[in-house]
Amino acid sequence: MKVLAAIGIVSIALVASAWFIWGPREDGQPLAVGGTLPEIELDAIADMPGSGVTLRGPAGKPLVINAFASWCIPCRDEHPLLIEIAERYDVMLIGINVGDLPENAAAFLAEMGNPYDMxxxxxxxxxxxxxxxxxxxxxxxxxxxxxxxxxxxxPIDRRFVDEVLPALLGDRI
Known part of the structure; x- marks a missing residue:
């Protein structure tokens, strides 16, 4: 019985710790459709000249913002489609490398290609x-x-590239 109680306490502590570390910030609300983007400032990725993002206010063209990591298998799978978006559409493509080692992010983009404007x-x-x-x-x-x-x-898919993105942006792309 004591073992079960100890397992229960440890489980609760782990869940609470995970929520504290990875859970929603501040108001805990997702950025909803129809909402306005906040200012975006991202650090440069080490050993990657020209990296780093500062976006304050309107960008002047539609934005496609993609969160990725070098260790993320679905990120690797969707990457060729991001390159296609960069080539086909007049959008600003922004990459957010999340929770990754800088050298791994730089190696990922060197290997796969860097479709991002920022x-x-x-x-x-x-x-x-x-x-x-x-x-x-x-x-x-x-x-x-x-x-x-x-x-x-x-991950994005072929339908996103061919149908969803053009439908969302219409004549703005």
């Missing part, structure tokens, strides 16, 4: 939570004024 590191997941992201990969689409049009968890 890419930065979010080692403590602050921007991840500010944007209401819940997992990786996750893609957020906003119009040129920063109004959120989509905040979708999971």
């Amino acid at each position: 890419v930065g590191a979010d080692p403590n997941r602050e921007t991840f939570y500010d944007l209401g992201l819940v997992g990786m990969p996750q893609t957020l689409v906003a119009d040129a004024q920063g109004k959120v049009l989509l905040n979708g968890p999971g």
Whole structure:
């Protein structure tokens, strides 16, 4: 009986710790469709010239924001589609490297190709939570004024590239 009680206490402590470390920040609310993007500031990724993100106010063109990590298998699977988006559409593609080692992020982008107009590191997941992201990969689409049009968890697919993105952005791309 004492063993079961100890297991229960340890389990509760682990769940509470995980919620504290990885749970929602501040108001705990996801960034909803129709909401406005907050300012985004991301650190540069070590050994990657030109990395780092500062976005304050309207971007002047639609935004596709993608959260990824080098160790994320679905991120690797969707990456060729991000390269296609960068080539096909007039959008600003922003990469948020979440909770990753800088050298791993740089190696991932060197190996897979860097489709991002801007890419930065979010080692403590602050921007991840500010944007209401819940997992990786996750893609957020906003119009040129920063109004959120989509905040979708999971990897993008062919339908997203060919149908969803054009439908969301219409003649803005």
